[in-house]
Amino acid sequence: MNFRQLELFIAITEKGSFSRGAEAVLLTQSTVSQHMAALENELGTELFDRLGRGVVLTAGGKKFLVHARRILAERDVLRQSMASFQGLENTLLKIGASNVPANYLIPPVLPALKQKHPGITLTMLTGDSREMIACLEKSEIELAVVGSYLSTKKIEFTPLVADSLTLIVGPNHRWAKRASLSLAELISEPCVVREEGSGSGQALRVALSHRGLNPEELTIGARLGSNEAVLQAVAEGFGCAFVSELSVNHNLGAGELCKVKVDGLTVDRQIWLANLKSRSQSPASKAFKEVLTKFYY
Amino acid sequence: MNFRQLELFIAITEKGSFSRGAEAVLLTQSTVSQHMAALENELGTELFDRLGRGVVLTAGGKKFLVHARRILAERDVLRQSMASFQGLENTLLKIGASNVPANYLIPPVLPALKQKHPGITLTMLTGDSREMIACLEKSEIELAVVGSYLSTKKIEFTPLVADSLTLIVGPNHRWAKRASLSLAELISEPCVVREEGSGSGQALRVALSHRGLNPEELTIGARLGSNEAVLQAVAEGFGCAFVSELSVNHNLGAGELCKVKVDGLTVDRQIWLANLKSRSQSPASKAFKEVLTKFYY
DNA sequence: TAAAAATACTCCATAGGTATTTTAT
């Protein structure tokens, strides 16, 4: 039994004869006869009664017909589904993003994504960069947008957009009006930082090391789980913090936060797109990547 | 795309490698590679990511998998259905029977049918012989059990059981105690007969003609649509009637009907099984025929 | 380096065709 035979069978039942069924599927009557004989032989049942002028279904043939129709319908569904998968209609895309990208980078792009590929339904996991990379390795997500480059052979990183960390303090902080301050001053002040896996923290540690400073020397005032929490704490006057430019710009307007320059310290970092090298990217993932990179060009 | 490729695809996903998938379906790795390449080419989508050690489904592959499973499941259902059709499990059989057979011949056989072929569900149409033969010609039924032989080239008749018509009168009729009566007497008495298409009427007309009598000479007292109605009318004292032995035996016990012999007149007839010559008989129909003929052997 | 997939090449089964015979109306 094969798909061709099923198509053929249905064509014959619709036309009422082998010859006309053959025409319908662009075969000769001979081939059709052979196929139907093979099918009947395989099933051990006559499917047609040969009337001399055309054929008509037997009881067994009628039974066969309903199933044959179902199978071919299912095949059409499959084809449709694969086509729409490539055409990005009605497809699911599961990505992950670390805190800063998840809050400040992805949301602005969503309207553009919806507009260009209305068929893609995005699901986004959020966590710190390390967690998202772990999800990627377990293939729980197809794509990760993270704030740090975690060197792994398995994963391919491509830069999406540059970001830098700025020191911020609350409006009533004694540094609020300062144009800049020294590294030495910085170390004495309690600093609100993010959890270990955070890309921001990672970038800060690297930058401090470059300046010959042991990151451990920073006075940790609090270790908070989200960027928003850090901003909130600083706004309330709880010490200082290094936060992503991307995030602080959203909150500067309200006048609750003040940027302060630290002499000779710049903490630049990249936001990265990450994907498993060994896995091919789905059309939806490629499309999303393209929309993202165009947006942040 | 063909069934083999779908099976193969599923085997691979289950085993996690082309090589082991190939073993599972008794093919070589090379053949498997070619088939999957062909499938991917046809669909225009990668189905697997080749990892060097085995393969893993892509997003497209996962989509494909659910449909592939469905198609193969549907094929299994088809096979199961065809097998049970031949094995007489869960099959419908539509037959027709004219009045006498429908009331007195078929019902006694039903327990035996159920016992031998519990999977057959019988649907029986009832009408006069002519109607049932018409249904047969329109393929509305597969088999007819009728009381008259209607010569048609299209239909094959096989005798099932012999029947004969007897003259009956009511218990208070003046002939009730008579051992026999003459043809001349018969003609004068109002006779209750069945409708035109009835097998009983047909047999009677033939028998009278054989005796050199014009059937028109019979005095028609009433023309009723069912055998039961005829019996009822006669029991009430309304003239006489020729009815099937098969039917009258059921009602003799109550003492409401009396058989009377007519000198030199015997009205024998056959009950026939009829089927379309050009149509093959379904397993269920064959099985039913066998049960019937064994019962009335 | 080793396990697995891809590829080059070969073989044969079978899908498909042509021409003819058989069948049933």
Next chain:
DNA sequence: ATAAAATACCTATGGAGTATTTTTA
């Protein structure tokens, strides 16, 4: 007598195999 299906026979595509190369962890 004729339309349609079966059959005999032929051809070519592609399914399947062997041997080898390429790939990747």
